[in-house]
Amino acid sequence: MVMEEHRKALRIGLLWHTFSHGNLGVDALACGHAILLRRAVQRVGVTAHYTSLGAGQNRLAELPGDVTNGPEPQLKQLLKxxxxxxxxxxxxxxxxDIGxxxxxxxxxxxxRxxxxxxxxxxVLALGKPLxxxxxxxxxxxxxxxxxxAIAVMRRAGGVFTRDELSTAFLxxxxxxxxxxxxDVAFAVPVIKQAKAGDRQRVCLNISGLLYNQSYTGKNELGMRLDYASLTHALIEEMGKRPGVEVHLLAHVSGSGGDDDxxxxxxxxxxRYPSAVTxxxxxxxxxxKSYMSGMDFVVAGRMHACIGAxxxxxxxxxxAYSRKFNxxxxxxxxAHYVDGKVDNAEAAxxxxxxxxxxxxSLAVDVDRGLTIANTRLERYVDRLVHILKYPLSEARRKVRSG
Known part of the structure; x- marks a missing residue:
C-alpha cells in the first residue's frame, strides 16, 4: 500500500471523525468507519493505527486501543x-475524511x-492520499x-457517497x-434488548434543533412542519392508545445550545410525567442497543433513525434535509415525514x-438492511483495494493537481 515493504503498520488519519462526541451521530460515523477499516486491514494482512482528527473531542473518553486523538482541525490555530x-x-x-x-x-x-x-x-498540499x-x-x-469543492474532489483519491441524491449531484x-x-453507521454493533411483551414501547428521539426551529429560532432549515406542535400532539395521541409506553431519547447532548x-x-x-426518559x-x-428494545421509533436525528x-x-x-430523503x-x-412539505397535522x-x-414497516426495514449490508461489504472490498496498493493514481493526482 502506501508503505514500504519493511513497515507493517499503516498510519491512517480519520479526518472529521470524533469518538464519544456529544452528538452520537458523529460518534456513530467514527465507530462504524473504524470497524469497517479494521475489517479491511485484517484482510490485507497488516496492522494499523488510527489518528482521530475531529472537532469536539472528549479527551476523557475511553478510546479503542488502536486510536489516538490528534489535534483538532482548527484554521485559527494554523494561522497562529x-x-x-x-x-x-x-x-x-x-x-x-468523513466530513x-x-x-x-x-x-x-x-x-464552516x-x-x-x-x-x-x-492533506493534498502535504502530498497525502485523501x-x-x-x-x-x-x-x-x-x-x-x-x-x-469540485476542484478538491477531483484531486481526491476517491469520493464516496452514502445516497443516490449525492451521487446524482456529483x-x-x-x-x-x-x-x-x-452510511457507515450501519456498521455500529448492537446488543439486542428484549421487547416488553406486555406493552408497546414507542421511542421518540427528540431533536432540540427542530424543536427550537434551528440554531437561531429563525427556521433556517425552511421547515413547513411545526415540530414542537407535532411532538406534543404525538405524545398525547400515543397516550390515548392502550398499552403504549412512550420513551424519550436524546441523541445530541452536552452543547447546552439550541440544538441540544x-x-x-x-x-x-x-409536561408528560408518564413518559420514560x-x-x-x-x-x-x-x-442503538436501547432502541432495539422498542417496538416503534420516531426520530428527528439522522443517526438515531439509522440506529433504530x-x-x-x-x-x-x-426529514429536514436531503440527507434523509x-x-x-x-x-x-418510504415511511418518513418530510418536514419541508408536511404540516403537523399531516405528519x-x-x-x-x-x-x-x-x-409491514418491519418487512421494509428488513429489505432495507439487506441493501445496507450489501453496500457495506462492497465498501470493505473497496477499502481493501485502497489499503493494499500504493494509490499511485491518487499520488499522481496530488502531484499534478
Missing part, C-alpha cells in the same frame, strides 16, 4: 502558527465550509464554494472518481398510520 494538525497529517499514510457525515456543503455557512475544505486542501469517505455531499449554493458536477455506498436534545427531553418529561448515552452503540433501522425496529424519520430512498424505505397522520402498520 500552531502546526500540530499538519504534523499529524504528515505522519499519516492515507487520510479518510461529520453531512458538513461538506455551504448550507451551514461559508465559515472553509473549515471543512481547508483541512482537505492541507479519500472522501461515504457521506452526503453538497449542495453548494455559492458558485465559489461549488468551484472549490455526476452533474462531472466528478469521475465518485462511488456510492451507504437533553433540555427539550427534560422539559417534555415535566432514556439514559444519557456515551456512545451511539448504547443508544439497523437494529431492525420500524422507524419514522422526520436521499438515504432512505436508497434503502427503498401526525402519517406517523399514526405507520404505527398501526408497523409489522
Amino acid at each position: 502558527g500552531n502546526f500540530g494538525f499538519l504534523t499529524a497529517i504528515r505522519n499519516c499514510d492515507v487520510v479518510f 461529520e457525515g453531512d458538513s461538506f456543503t455551504d448550507i451551514y455557512g461559508v465559515r 465550509f472553509a473549515r471543512l475544505v481547508g483541512t482537505k486542501l492541507a 479519500i472522501i469517505a461515504p457521506q452526503t455531499i453538497g449542495p453548494f449554493n455559492l458558485p465559489v464554494c461549488r468551484r472549490v 455526476n452533474e458536477c462531472g466528478i469521475a472518481n465518485a462511488e456510492e455506498f451507504i 436534545d437533553t433540555a427539550i427531553m427534560l422539559e417534555l418529561k415535566r 432514556a439514559p444519557m448515552f456515551k456512545t451511539a452503540g448504547q443508544a 433501522f439497523s437494529a431492525g425496529v420500524p422507524v419514522v424519520p422526520i 436521499g438515504l432512505f430512498s436508497t434503502l427503498k424505505y 401526525l397522520g402519517k406517523i399514526m398510520a405507520a404505527f398501526d402498520a408497523r409489522d
Whole structure:
C-alpha cells in the first residue's frame, strides 16, 4: 500500500471523525468507519493505527486501543502558527475524511465550509492520499464554494457517497472518481434488548434543533412542519392508545445550545410525567442497543433513525434535509415525514398510520438492511483495494493537481 515493504503498520488519519462526541451521530460515523477499516486491514494482512482528527473531542473518553486523538482541525490555530494538525497529517499514510457525515456543503455557512475544505486542501498540499469517505455531499449554493469543492474532489483519491441524491449531484458536477455506498453507521454493533411483551414501547428521539426551529429560532432549515406542535400532539395521541409506553431519547447532548436534545427531553418529561426518559448515552452503540428494545421509533436525528433501522425496529424519520430523503430512498424505505412539505397535522397522520402498520414497516426495514449490508461489504472490498496498493493514481493526482 502506501508503505514500504519493511513497515507493517499503516498510519491512517480519520479526518472529521470524533469518538464519544456529544452528538452520537458523529460518534456513530467514527465507530462504524473504524470497524469497517479494521475489517479491511485484517484482510490485507497488516496492522494499523488510527489518528482521530475531529472537532469536539472528549479527551476523557475511553478510546479503542488502536486510536489516538490528534489535534483538532482548527484554521485559527494554523494561522497562529500552531502546526500540530499538519504534523499529524504528515505522519499519516492515507487520510479518510468523513466530513461529520453531512458538513461538506455551504448550507451551514461559508465559515464552516472553509473549515471543512481547508483541512482537505492541507492533506493534498502535504502530498497525502485523501479519500472522501461515504457521506452526503453538497449542495453548494455559492458558485465559489461549488468551484472549490469540485476542484478538491477531483484531486481526491476517491469520493464516496452514502445516497443516490449525492451521487446524482456529483455526476452533474462531472466528478469521475465518485462511488456510492451507504452510511457507515450501519456498521455500529448492537446488543439486542428484549421487547416488553406486555406493552408497546414507542421511542421518540427528540431533536432540540427542530424543536427550537434551528440554531437561531429563525427556521433556517425552511421547515413547513411545526415540530414542537407535532411532538406534543404525538405524545398525547400515543397516550390515548392502550398499552403504549412512550420513551424519550436524546441523541445530541452536552452543547447546552439550541440544538441540544437533553433540555427539550427534560422539559417534555415535566409536561408528560408518564413518559420514560432514556439514559444519557456515551456512545451511539448504547443508544442503538436501547432502541432495539422498542417496538416503534420516531426520530428527528439522522443517526438515531439509522440506529433504530439497523437494529431492525420500524422507524419514522422526520426529514429536514436531503440527507434523509436521499438515504432512505436508497434503502427503498418510504415511511418518513418530510418536514419541508408536511404540516403537523399531516405528519401526525402519517406517523399514526405507520404505527398501526408497523409489522409491514418491519418487512421494509428488513429489505432495507439487506441493501445496507450489501453496500457495506462492497465498501470493505473497496477499502481493501485502497489499503493494499500504493494509490499511485491518487499520488499522481496530488502531484499534478
